[in-house]
Amino acid sequence: MSEGHGKFVWYELLTTDTAQAGKFYGTVIGWEAKDASIPGIPYTLLSIGDDSAAGLMEMPDALRSTGAKPVWLGYVGVDDVDKTASLAAEKGATVHKAPEDIPNVGRFAVLADPQGALFALFKSRPGEPSGPPQLRSPGHxxxxxxxxxxxxxxxxxxxxxxxxxxxxxxxxxxxxxxxxxxxxxxxxxxxxxxxxxxxxxxxxxxxxxxxxxxxxxxxxxxxxxxxxxxxxxxxxxxxxxxxxxxxxxxxxxxxxxx
The missing domain is CATH 3.10.180.10 (2,3-Dihydroxybiphenyl 1,2-Dioxygenase, domain 1)
Incomplete structure (x- = not known):
């Protein structure tokens, strides 16, 4: 395993109103909301100073239809998303989103552990930062x-x-x-x-x-x-x-x- 394997590298809120959520967390934590959408995928970055700290996405209809509440999702950096997702499935996890590339960003997958807790896997493309600068940094x-x-x-x-x-x-x-x-x-x-x-x-x-x-x-x-x-x-x-x-x-x- 590399030094970055197993490190939390990103946080994402799936919510019903990204604009209002951006305002709330801007007030509470000091984040600045910035549009970072790509074709077909609306996305909001939450930044502290020059550092991106988290993201906002509209909750998928499939999840919203179940009555699920908005939820924060933590992304854990791994050396290989596909291999880690496969190992997780072998150990009883459910793969909700199969490994997929994010253009010009990296590769990810979304899972639930054997007891139902959601989490995500992420591997950044070469040259991209792998996470926040310090665990204790304000806003991270x-x-x-x-x-x-x-x-x-x-x-x-x-x-x-x-x-x-x-x-x-x-x-x-x-x-x-x-x-x-x-x-x-x-x-x-x-x-x-x-x-x-x-x-x-x-x-x-x-x-x-x-x-x-x-x-x-x-x-x-x-x-x-x-x-x-x-x-x-x-x-x-x-x-x-x-x-x-x-x-x-x-x-x-x-x-x-x-």
């Missing part, structure tokens, strides 16, 4: 959290695909164990067992912000809903989990106060 993805009915089975699945390793395991008391996982020795996220009856399962992506109280005010002013937080987490960072006006679940993380 800062943490990746998976709630699964069977967290150990989920870790085994993703470790097989991406080479992720276990880092610190945090005892959360009656809630269970929060297992931090690492990519090439750097902690990038956590996994935890959570029965579907208690909380939404699947991936939650935390985007970096500079100040948690300021971000809280911005969420409220932009008509977002705060589900949890602000809450301090081990290490001193602060988080908020919320719902955007179209119903998409999102989260933010800020450095320790002071």
């Amino acid at each position: 993805g800062g943490w990746h959290e998976l709630m699964a009915a069977d967290a150990q089975a989920a870790f085994t699945f993703y470790s097989t695909l991406f080479g992720w390793t276990k880092a610190e395991a945090i005892d959360m008391g009656p809630m269970g164990t929060y297992q931090i996982f690492a990519h090439n020795g750097t902690a990038i996220g956590g996994m935890m067992a959570c029965p579907p009856s208690q909380a939404p399962t699947g991936w939650t992506y935390y985007f970096n912000v500079r100040d948690i109280q300021d971000t809280l005010n911005r969420i409220k002013s932009a008509s977002g809903t705060v589900q949890m937080g602000p809450q301090e987490v081990p290490g001193g960072s602060w988080i908020i989990q919320g719902i955007d006006p179209q119903g998409g679940r999102f989260a933010v993380v800020a450095p320790p106060a002071g």
Whole structure:
């Protein structure tokens, strides 16, 4: 595996109103929305300064017809999209979008893990950047959290695909164990067992912000809903989990106060 295999490299929101979503996240996170459509595929880039950080797409009709809520999709960089998608399928994943080229960008596929959590694979074309400059950069993805009915089975699945390793395991008391996982020795996220009856399962992506109280005010002013937080987490960072006006679940993380 190359150094970039298993690294989260992109985030994409499938939503019912890209214009309004762009305004909301622009207010909350500071992204600037820019049209990046290609023939037949409307697309909006969300940028922070000179760096592209995420994208917006209209939710496909097939997904919308099921009553699905808008959802953030995380893309994991891999050395070979086709081989990784095939391995994932062998391990029980569902391939929702077979490997396909994005002209002048790269190759991707969209899957659901054996417990139904959506994720995507991506391989950039030679010469294209492979992801954000730093894990903690403002406006970029800062943490990746998976709630699964069977967290150990989920870790085994993703470790097989991406080479992720276990880092610190945090005892959360009656809630269970929060297992931090690492990519090439750097902690990038956590996994935890959570029965579907208690909380939404699947991936939650935390985007970096500079100040948690300021971000809280911005969420409220932009008509977002705060589900949890602000809450301090081990290490001193602060988080908020919320719902955007179209119903998409999102989260933010800020450095320790002071």
